[in-house]
Amino acid sequence: KQEVTQIPAALSVPEGENLVLNCSFTxxxxxxxxxxxxxxxxxxxxxxxxxxxxxxxxxGRLNASLDxxxxxxxLYIAASQPGDSATYLCAVYFGNEKLTFGTGTRLTIIP
Amino acid sequence: xxxxxxxxxxxxxxxxxxxSIKCExxxxxxxxxxxxxxxxxxxxxxxxxxxKELIINETVPNRFSPKSPDKAHLNLHINSLELGDSAVxxxxxxxxNNSPLHFGNGxxxxxx
Numbered sequence: 001k002q003e004v005t006q007i008p009a010a011l012s013v014p015e016g017e018n019l020v021l022n023c024s025f026t027x028x029x030x031x032x033x034x035x036x037x038x039x040x041x042x043x044x045x046x047x048x049x050x051x052x053x054x055x056x057x058x059x060g061r062l063n064a065s066l067d068x069x070x071x072x073x074x075l076y077i078a079a080s081q082p083g084d085s086a087t088y089l090c091a092v093y094f095g096n097e098k099l100t101f102g103t104g105t106r107l108t109i110i111p
Numbered sequence: 112x113x114x115x116x117x118x119x120x121x122x123x124x125x126x127x128x129x130x131s132i133k134c135e136x137x138x139x140x141x142x143x144x145x146x147x148x149x150x151x152x153x154x155x156x157x158x159x160x161x162x163k164e165l166i167i168n169e170t171v172p173n174r175f176s177p178k179s180p181d182k183a184h185l186n187l188h189i190n191s192l193e194l195g196d197s198a199v200x201x202x203x204x205x206x207x208n209n210s211p212l213h214f215g216n217g218x219x220x221x222x223x
Contacts (some may be wrong), residue, residue: 032209042200043115044154046211087152091212098167099144099212101154 002027002094006102013080021075021105023090028068031043031093035064035075038087038104044089048075080109114138117202117215124192125223132187132218134202142166143175143185144212146201154201160185192222 003026013019019044032051036044048057048064050073056065063076077084090102117134124130136143144167145157160165163179174190189196202215 034211036212036214041217043214044164044203044212044217046213049209049211051209089154091154093209098156098159098169103151 002092002100003055004090004092004100004102006088006090008105010106010108012058012108012110014084017061017080018076018078019080019107021051021072021077021088021090021107023075023102025071025073025092025094025100027094028071029095030068031095033066033073033093034091034099035062035073036089036091038089039086047088077107082109082111085109114123114203115202115213117200117218119218120216120221121219121221123191123221123223126192126194127186128192129190130192130220131189132200132202132220133183134187134215136183136202136204136213137215138204138206139183140204140206140213141182142205142207143179143182144203144205145185146203146214148199148201148217150198157200158185158187189220194222196220197222 034049035047050066057077061078087104087106089104091099119152142161144159148154158177160179176188178186199217201217203212205212
């Protein structure tokens with residue numbers, strides 16, 4: 001069964017610190033992996049998309065890595081800010097026309 | 112300009128009623144989706160349409176019927192609403208499988 005897991009479910013970090021969010025998936029035969037953020041009461045915003053042939057993608061203070069062989073991806077956030085507080089979701093295209101989501105990590109940046 | 116817009120934002124209704132949620136995207140994308148987010152925040156795909164044609168129908172009760180009048184619109188009609196249908200429903204679109212999804216802001220459906 002193709003599954004996506006995100007641990008921990010919640011994370012609190014003091015402002016200014018660097019942090020890493022984790023995502024693991026059960027099948028290494030993936031097309032791509034996407035990271036989203038969801039603010040309370042809002043839809044999802046796409047942050048980064050990593051193709052299966054890539055190892056990482058960067059956008060501003062965000063860096064996402066992909067290790068297909070171990071079934072892992074990380075989202076690194078540098079110099080965290082209170083505005084980074086949100087739920088971060090990892091989603092994987094396993095090549096079956098479906099994007100499978102993890103349950104997310106709720107991130108709180110403490111001012 | 113809102114790229115993916117869905118209406119209404121909130122919908123409160125009684126069991127047994129029939130309701131519709133509308134979705135429109137102005138991004139020119141070929142593929143549109145409906146996702147359901149349950150109380151535990153788990154997002155699961157319900158339907159996927161590509162150029163008005165149904166691609167994915169994920170073990171969703173046939174009380175749920177998507178309608179795509181054109182590739183910019185994908186509406187969701189729900190018959191005989193049940194308590195378990197209470198959730199947030201998200202519409203999304205993308206140019207294709209290898210492109211990021213763009214989500215609407217969600218419709219919070221509450222069935223009483």
